[in-house]
Amino acid sequence: MTNLQNLIEKRAKAWEGAKAFVESKKDKDGLLKEEDVQTYNEMEAKIAQFSSEIERVSRMEQMEKELSKPMNTPLTGKPMAEKMQSEKEQKNAMHKDAMLKALRSNFRQVDNVLQEKVDADGGYLVPEEYDNRLIQSLEGENIMRQLGHTITTSGDHKINIAATTPAAAWIDEGGQLTFGEATFKQALLDAHKLHVAIKVTEELLYDSAFNLENYILEQFGKALANAEEDAFLNGDGTGKPTGVFHQTNGGTYLTEVATLKADDIINLIHALKRPYRKGAVFILNDKTIAAIRKLKDNNGAYMWQPSYQVGEPDRLLGYPVYTSQFAPENKIAFGDFSYYNIGDRGTRSFKQLTELFAGNGMIGFVAKERVDGKLILKEAVQILPIKA
Template sequence: MTILELREKRNTAWNAAKAFLDSHRTENGTLTAEDDAAYSKMEQHIADLGKEISRLERQEAMEAELSKPVNTPLTSKPATGKQKEEKSGRASDAYKSGMLTALRTNFRKVSDVLQEGVDADGGYLVPEEYDHRLIKTLKDGNIMRHLGHIITTSGEHKINIAATEPAAAWIEEGGALQFSDASFAQILLDAHKLHVAIKVTEELLYDNAFNLENYIIEEFGKALSNAEEDAFLNGTGVGQPLGLFAATGGGQVAGTLTAALKADDLFDLVYALKRPYRKNAAFIMNDRTIALVRKFKDSNGAYIWQPSYQAGEPDKILGYNVYTSEYAPEDAIAFGDYSYYNIGDRGTRSFKQLTELFAGNGMIGFVAKERVDGKLILPEAVQILKLRSE
């Protein structure tokens, strides 16, 4: 008897057992001793059929395994290493290929696979592989993305801050408890739109030998990175992130110099920062300020500047890492724990093509855009030393 026949027989037996049970219950809803014995035999018969079906299924699987050839002949080129994982959505090869084809044909050939990336104003989401590489470009060229805390948001992001802390007080035996009020504040991370536009000649788009992908990633990445770093350091918070050096909402001002910067001023800046923040603190200053600081010596005549001895590691001042940025103001130095600078990143970047604007010049415009915000959520975590204006 085959497995299919046994399954049909078990199904028939099960239906018969249910019908027997429904028709032989007494007024109390139970079975007589004779009917209970008969129903038990039906259940046992169904269980025996199930065991036989399982036995035949295991036998069939074993025969299929043993019938496989010991050596399978090669019918294609042998693969080396891990097999390539099949990707879907914006990460798929089809989406990436569709985007390149659309770019090279001035978006006259837009495959259906790109439709999942259409946004409200006619753009197309960057393929996921491009997006990851573009983010890497932004991190490599943007010190604040390296030092700050990045949060990927889908909407307005609220961060709760303890505005006041409870204070402890001594009381005598049996004295009344003293209660202090604790208040909390909220900082909102929104999303400001940042974009970069470039023009590309039609010849470059139609020339398959030109590495269009890397060109777009590098050019867009550099422009977005520069604009972001400038805003994360100097932004006003109006239509752009609120910068680290902002007069209101930025780091706390540790002091304002009326004379030229000296080594002792850097010591004062370090200890103006509360001890818990000094553990992960670092300096941020302009390149021109660095040229002056590198000449400073301590009371023993040793330079306070400590050059890095390992590639990729930052230089140090007074034992703390120092980062330079051309966008850092020339009249200020920051010292603090920049993990308290929160960057709200919507994550997804998109392309948009401008077909008609430059058509007369034989060129095509492309726009990349992103939405991002940034705020220092704890001003006391960063101290700012204002230098004398020259």
């Protein structure tokens, strides 16, 4: 083993040791003590020293190689003979150079020539023709994160809710006072585990055509956001949050209408108590919006009010409208969604699994989070079911 390879291995071991030290010293809040921070800083400084030494030794070896070349190389073959190499010999030379480069960089610099996989695995890159753009489909944002109330917790979070309110009463002069008891109930925000995981080839990850690691992080965030929004709207509370549209633990359900009419929208708005209407919005599916846009009032004017200002939502009878692909096609929710509480247990974690699929030349990525969501006041959201 050369001195350079030995240094690279030592640096890798030092880094693994530093990561293991941090994981073992974290307290329940994921923080390190001051003395542990100092110890980690010393470990990180040593890793930086290894990196500097590796660069220096690498430069020395390269210089040694250059200086060992003869000043004049005698002509031992026919001119242009190099161009007559077979395709197989050229390919072998490319593989050899690429492998040496990968070994010297601890497989952080891997050329495309080392990869021979199928397109479906994301591993087939043609260096001369590969487009450095990454075409992807657009994803919607999590509207419930915008409208709901988010709480970061370190354990089960209990929310106290007033079940009764005091009432005033008239009494005669000198009459006896009457006392009532205030009662309370609690909503408990738990923590349900949500994760997304993929595996990619090492060669694709280290390729320079585009920054794949940042793309993976971005797509993981979108995948988690979509799964969250679906659960915040439709979840049944078993292994996932309880959704706004849940029949018993979601919003207050009104009487089902056979066919949606303009009067039904007006009745829905006024079924919500006036204090909640101050911050109320609609949440519905795009297909439901298509039906509503055709509705007219008694004067023949369309009820729908499209927004002409960038960033502003469309309005229905003066209230903002938010659409979600996960909202049921046969239900309309209207209310103040700040009463939907989202409990984040800690923060999202992102991990790279380098050993699990090492034998297959793959690297795994896993993102996890623990979250719960509940509508803590049923009366704050009214839901109109539609039969057709």
